[in-house]
Amino acid sequence: MKSITPLVQMAPDILGGMPVFKDTLVPVKRMFDYLLAGRPMADFLHDYPAVSRDVAVAVLENDATIFYEAISKAMDSAAMPSSRPK
Numbered sequence: 001m002k003s004i005t006p007l008v009q010m011a012p013d014i015l016g017g018m019p020v021f022k023d024t025l026v027p028v029k030r031m032f033d034y035l036l037a038g039r040p041m042a043d044f045l046h047d048y049p050a051v052s053r054d055v056a057v058a059v060l061e062n063d064a065t066i067f068y069e070a071i072s073k074a075m076d077s078a079a080m081p082s083s084r085p086k
Helices: 028-036 041-047 053-061 063-079
Strands: none
Touching: 028 041, 028 053, 041 053
16 A cells, blocks of 8 residues: 555554554544544644644645545444444
C-alpha cells in the first residue's frame, strides 16, 4: 500500500498499514477524530507532540483528506465485528 502524500506513511509493518504521520506511530485518523469531535488542533498537537503543526496543517490541505472517510469507515467496521455483514 502506498501513500498519496509524502507526509503520510502506510506500511504493513507499521500499525498494520494504517495511515500514520510519516516517521511517527500517530494515525492520521486520530487527528481527524479530534477535529470531528470539535476539539481544537492545539489539543491534538499537545497530545501528539511527534506531529508538528506544519505537518498536521499540510496533511489537512493535502489530498489525503479525500480518502479519510473511506479509511475511517473501514477501520470502524474492522474494529466492530458486529457491524460486519453476515
